[in-house]
Amino acid sequence: MNRTLKILPEGRVLKAPFGRGLSDVLEEAGISLSLYCGGRGLCGKCFVEIVRGDLPEPNEDERALRARRNLPPNHRLACRCRVEGDLVVRVPAGSRLPKMPVLSRGAGRTVSLDPAVRKLRLTRPVPDPASPRAFLDSIAGLFSGSRLPASVKTLKDLTRTASVAAEGSEVTAVLYQDRDWIALEPADTTDRNFGIAVDLGTTTVVVELIDLNAGTIVDSAAGLNPQVKFGADVVSRITAAFADPAKLEDLRAAVVGGLNDLIGGLLEANQVAPENVYEAVVAGNTAMGHLFLGLPVATLAVSPYAALFSVLPALPADETGLAIHPGGRVYLAPNIRSFVGGDIAAGLAAIDLEHQDGNFLFIDLGTNGELVVKKGRRFTTTSTAAGPAFEGMTISCGMLALPGAVYKARYRKDGLSLETVAGQPAKGVCGTGLIDIIAGALDGGLLSPQGHILSPSKTIALTNGLALSQKDVREVQLAAAAVKTGIRMLLDENSMTTADLDGIYVAGAFGNYLNVPNSVKLGLLPRFDRRRIRFVGNSSLAGARALLLSLPERPRCEKLAGKVRHVSLAKDADFQELFIKALEFKIWK
């Protein structure tokens, strides 16, 4: 017998069979929750209020999470509850998967406007009545070297124009690389030529709508990667897909659906038809690229963690599921090796590191920390398992840099001074705030360099009931140590110290808000001339945009990706020892 659930504040009524998980029921009804821990009852981000109805008693872990959040007993973790009777459930906004209003454009360099997609206005030929040429021949004959698509679907699409465009009328050819037919449109549509740049992050995805005629950003949108409900970090998602191949398709569908939501919103807001978007360039880390295409991740799940692909040809859009012109293309920025993926290759393209003289360190602090050292003309890279702590995941009061997030903090004599995004009341702490708070706590003697909270409460109280727990501090310690160890080993590998560096690029969601002295205090960044540290923001997105706007950037990027040397930290005998040493919060020697 089905149970009846009323969901507030919507007032929607759902039916659910006895014993079904509450978060599953909500998910199926399109009410997505923040299941950062993959529904394992660990992150405490999916609390809902049981307004009416009974549920079995919570276990000890759930009670502890509830106590930490100061929630009354009728608040329950949706991921841990099974529906046994009729319920009235209020799902607070904070437990729902947010749509992010915050945009991150990244530091883009200027590239020549030379997109892969071009439109040409033609006149549909009038056939010779005595012996008419085949329609496609007559069209293709208008410019040389063109190549018909090896796709029945696209052929159908092209030939449909033969029925709707009168002979002698204007038609518009849409060509890929001046050679391959994407579409043939009735009338002159040359002024409608758009593309999509995608930064496909483990935690967040950012999408830009680009005008390929003008080379301008029309609009952009960002959101959480809906895969977070399968697990906050890359490893948990790979593990899920590896253990259950059906999950692979779930993961693929989740991220493609999320991207389509963002793209659909952008197109609607800007009155652009999906049929006028002919290419998307996607920059994501290796695992995200595999999952986006639904490729098996078995090789990424076990040592030596080989990717399946590095460079791929541009793929047919309809096969990827992206809701743009079905005959369009989707190009993935090339993976470098193992877990160092297309986001880093795109990032290097965005800042054109290859053509800068000198030695540089490139740090991308996303859900993982990826590092690149350029020494002269030689590139070396590695990835660290930093985890998503700096994106607010795995932190009890953590959140993305959304309105209400504490992004800056300073300890003064009279107490803690906090700044929140958009000046709203503090709802949580984002990555930059976390660093400031811990640095302040170290300064103020609330925290030992070993990461022990010294106050009797064993919490670092903030405001509005927000506090960092001992576990939260440990998460930051682990993340910072992973990055620090990575940087040290990569420099060692190149027989360099920070003194040999001409500059440091810091990419990632931190943007310009990262407090350098505080980061140095934690040991996250080495001590370095502040003027020679450049924050480049979302360089993955900027790279995707460059690859979309300028076709010649792609072979350059692919070539660079192929020549970057990759080292695996875990294989190194020194790793464990350096890592343990790095756990201490202190300035680098």
Added chain:
Amino acid sequence: MNRTLKILPEGRVLKAPFGRGLSDVLEEAGISLSLYCGGRGLCGKCFVEIVRGDLPEPNEDERALRARRNLPPNHRLACRCRVEGDLVVRVPAGSRLPKMPVLSRGAGRTVSLDPAVRKLRLTRPVPDPASPRAFLDSIAGLFSGSRLPASVKTLKDLTRTASVAAEGSEVTAVLYQDRDWIALEPADTTDRNFGIAVDLGTTTVVVELIDLNAGTIVDSAAGLNPQVKFGADVVSRITAAFADPAKLEDLRAAVVGGLNDLIGGLLEANQVAPENVYEAVVAGNTAMGHLFLGLPVATLAVSPYAALFSVLPALPADETGLAIHPGGRVYLAPNIRSFVGGDIAAGLAAIDLEHQDGNFLFIDLGTNGELVVKKGRRFTTTSTAAGPAFEGMTISCGMLALPGAVYKARYRKDGLSLETVAGQPAKGVCGTGLIDIIAGALDGGLLSPQGHILSPSKTIALTNGLALSQKDVREVQLAAAAVKTGIRMLLDENSMTTADLDGIYVAGAFGNYLNVPNSVKLGLLPRFDRRRIRFVGNSSLAGARALLLSLPERPRCEKLAGKVRHVSLAKDADFQELFIKALEFKIWK
């Protein structure tokens, strides 16, 4: 309320709503009938016996057809009956769509064995534990110049091998044109490499299973084109698809389903897995090619009858619906122009007409008559609307050259001497028999040269109750006149007479059974030295086989198809006059 139908001899019980057409009910139950006229009650080929139950009275036309076939009143045309009550219906074998056991291999010439698909045995590389290359890179690195597929599906298929083939084990690469990846198979499968050659005729389809390693024909099968139920001739199918776009998909699905039935049977009988068939080459007339791909036929439905395509790239097999390896290819022999299609281009390739010195006439007598004149190095072609009379369609007692078909006839003093296929009791008359019978009737004074049956019964009686009606004779007259007019005009167009010809090639289902003197008597063929007439049988199939076995034949064939000059008979002012004159049965002047 549903009615109950019991079908004999199967004994199957079907349900049908009141008023539903009987032939539709049978079709949906997988019992396909011979609806050559498209279910219009004209061909009289779908008579079924109503063993029990009532039906409304037949109309006059149906009664006339029944009388001509000497059938008792409980025999009804399934295409004209609506189900109004419970019925027991016997469906005789003769009214069912036959599976043809007769094979037609065509006159194949020797081509170099150089197929587009090649298999290579490789060893799966063992990844470098410190920094493993991407799986596809490591495989592709084993031979240069290979190109990853721009298809997510094929990429998935390739990478699946990474999960099932151990490192260091043997794998087999399947490459298209030594460059494009089709598949990567675990273990050594190099001995399993097959292709399919298809003659896609308007009335019949023939399929050959080819061993691409050995260059041999493994087996073949033939059947009626299931599209005949939508209409016997090309024009009626184009009209159907043009009038109702949903019909286009029905037509496509019908022929692809029919081909898959034949292919499936061949593969099963020869224990070949569909996954080991990597390419199909399809030779069909222009309309059949369009319908096979589901391309709109609007341009073929109205003057000037332009095709949509001539040369197409090899298409992904899965997109065509052919049940071979989904990552395989389907290549269509190039269309020449308008209604002169890939079957003729393939036929020319099969006999290598281009490289023969002299002047030749090529006649393909299929459902339409297509004609090619080669004068020196110049090719001219046209098509005639001969219709399917010579394939037994539109003839009351007509049938394909199946067992029981009268294929030879001679009038002696003591009466008519008939020979049937496989020596079985006469069931009907096929094309060659038709020509013999009419020639004999002309000789015996039963028929005037104008085509009037002179006997009081107005029929030409044969045997077993079989007879040709006045209408049947008219069908032959029209078909022969169309071919004859075409030949004359094509020779005129080239300022030639038959005296200028060094030889005549006759292709089509007639094979070697066509009686030349009788054909000359009817005016179907010009008077010509018998030794210089060559019957080449199913040259379309032979051409498809040549194009499958030898990749270099394709650009040659495409080039030739592009240079053949096409003339449209209907545009010629002399056509009507010549056609009317040609209606008389007489030897050419």
